[in-house]
Amino acid sequence: MSEAYASERVHVRAPGKLNLFFEVGGVQEDGYHDVASAYQAVSLYENVWASHSDDFTVTVSGAVDIDGVPADDRNLAVRAARLLAQRIGYRGGVHLDIVKSVPVAGGMGGGSADAAAALVACDALWRADLGTAELHKLAARLGADVPFALMGGTAVGTGRGDQLSPALAKGRFDWVVVPSEEGLSTPEVYAHLDTLRAQHDNGVDARVPEVDPAVLQALRAGDPVALAEHTRNDLQTAALSLRPGLRDVLEIGERAGALAGMVSGSGPTLAFLAGDPESALELQVMLSAAGLKALHVHGPVAGARVVA
Known part of the structure; x- marks a missing residue:
């Protein structure tokens, strides 16, 4: 070269x-x-x-x-x-x-x-x-x-x-993310998920993972309300088990008007879906008033x- x-x-x-x-x-x-x-x-x-x-x-x-x-x-x-x-x-x-x-x-x-x-x-x-x-x-x-x-x-x-x-994905989707002061280890969250599943023996090993078609349809339609109905994160149960205080923050966000709240990936950052930029700004203000660090972001980029 x-x-x-x-x-x-x-x-x-x-x-x-x-x-x-x-x-x-x-x-x-x-x-x-x-x-x-x-x-x-x-x-x-x-x-x-x-x-x-x-x-x-x-x-x-x-x-x-x-x-x-x-x-x-x-x-x-x-x-x-x-x-x-x-x-x-x-x-x-x-x-x-x-x-x-x-x-x-x-x-x-x-x-x-x-x-x-x-x-x-x-x-x-x-x-x-x-x-x-x-x-x-x-x-x-x-x-x-x-x-x-x-x-x-x-x-x-x-x-x-x-x-x-x-x-x-049609149009834009507005989110308010709430980071945590202390991170979570991704391998630890996965390991805890395995432990929880073993305790319940839910037969998940036999399933091939796939994205819910309703999620893709909501993205194609640019419909945040429909997307909110079908968001899902299998790691959320494990993350909330390791960090129980996150449940309280999820409840605050949902009471403040979020269409949906969820753990982002392996956590502990929380993501709240809003209907539009104005609603996201209102949600950000309300979460900030509750003493939380809240960031308004949008996608896709x-x-x-x-x-x-």
């Missing part, structure tokens, strides 16, 4: 996500679960700047609590950059400057968004020009949510969640993109 530099610094923005529907199958022999998810990328973004360096380094800052975010080779964005360098035979390094807005360990895919942004940024910085399909292959090696952070929009994810098919 050419050693000529396309730029001295590349800025990429990548969105967080909500799982509008999330069905979890039984645990497999390798310890993972097959899932069926309806993802939507929302307007809460991670920003990553990539600049030339002799080594692979990262700094992390942001408006959210970043105490749990590693600033070394364990960082998923650094792993993404190393993976891309290995793929193209690049012998240099990169410095990544990550500014986070998506809650950490909050079930909104912030780390996955960082990794997607790093792939796009390094691809541009190093003039790799790998193309969308090749970047998606690399993304799938980094984690189930990374391909969707690249893709954005609205999509159905199957398998581990990384087998993506675009889904049509584009995936990881270079910012000019």
Whole structure:
């Protein structure tokens, strides 16, 4: 590849996500679960700047609590950059400057968004020009949510969640998200779900997860009321069991006029669906008045993109 530099610094923005529907199958022999998810990328973004360096380094800052975010080779964005360098035979390094807005360990895919942004940024910085399909292959090696952070929009994810098919969503959907001061470990939530299921022996292992067609119909129609009737997250029971206080917040949001409230992904961030932007603003104000941090976001939005 050419050693000529396309730029001295590349800025990429990548969105967080909500799982509008999330069905979890039984645990497999390798310890993972097959899932069926309806993802939507929302307007809460991670920003990553990539600049030339002799080594692979990262700094992390942001408006959210970043105490749990590693600033070394364990960082998923650094792993993404190393993976891309290995793929193209690049012998240099990169410095990544990550500014986070998506809650950490909050079930909104912030780390996955960082990794997607790093792939796009390094691809541009190093003039790799790998193309969308090749970047998606690399993304799938980094984690189930990374391909969707690249893709954005609205999509159905199957398998581990990384087998993506675009889904049509008309108009925009308005959400109010309430982050938690303390994150939840995704592996811990899945393990607790397995424990709860084993106690009830509900036969879930025999089912192949699939997204409820009514969810896809509501998205195609741009109908938040219909979507609210069919949202579902199989991880919610486990997340609420591990963090019982979240139930109170869900009740506050629903009493304040949300069409539906749910745990986002593995939690503990909560997402409340509103009927329109005005209703979302009213809901945000009421949740804030109750002493909660509340953010108004909307979707669908584009995936990881270079910012000019």
